[in-house]
Amino acid sequence: MHANITKLPYTWTVCSDVVNSKWTDRPSTMFxxxxRLIASGLQIYLYSGDVDANVPVTSTRYSLDAMNLNVITRWHAWRGNDSQEIAGYKVVYEGITFVTVKGAGQQVPQLKPRNALTLLNMFIANKK
Structure with missing residues (x-):
């Protein structure tokens, strides 16, 4: 529920230009x-829809390559639990697994819920 209990002079939206224009403490990059997280021993799991125009897969791959991490498992297809159809692609770096989802944009769980659940299960099971 998006109740305007603070009496803001604008309505709630998924991507608010009002909020984005005033959000000044965000980093320009997460890398x-x-x-730091990798150095502390955490395993990072990134995912992206392959039709995301705002954060394209090619941009994320380029940025990950620029981090100069060791590649553990090269770029390869992954499949959903109930299908032999390719669900996307993934690459495993030292400390980061990057997974794409075919046919999804920014909102993978909304657009491809079965594949999003498979991704979550792969992460929990530490499947690389």
Whole structure:
């Protein structure tokens, strides 16, 4: 429920230009934070829809490559639990697994819920 209990002069939206224009403490990139998390021993699991125009897969792959992490498992297809159809692609770096979802944009769980659940299960099971 998006009740306007604070009496804001605008309505709630998924992507608010009002909020985005005033949000000044956000980092321009998460990669320095990722490096610190990896150094602390955490495994990062990134996913992206392959039709996301705002954060394209190619941009994320380029940025990950620029981090100069060791590649553990090269770029390869992954499949959903109940299908032989390719659900997307993934690459495993030292500390980061990056997974794409075919046919999804920014909102993978909304657009591809079965594949999103498979991703979550793969992460929990630490499947690389």
């Amino acid at each position: 320095p934070i990722y490096k």
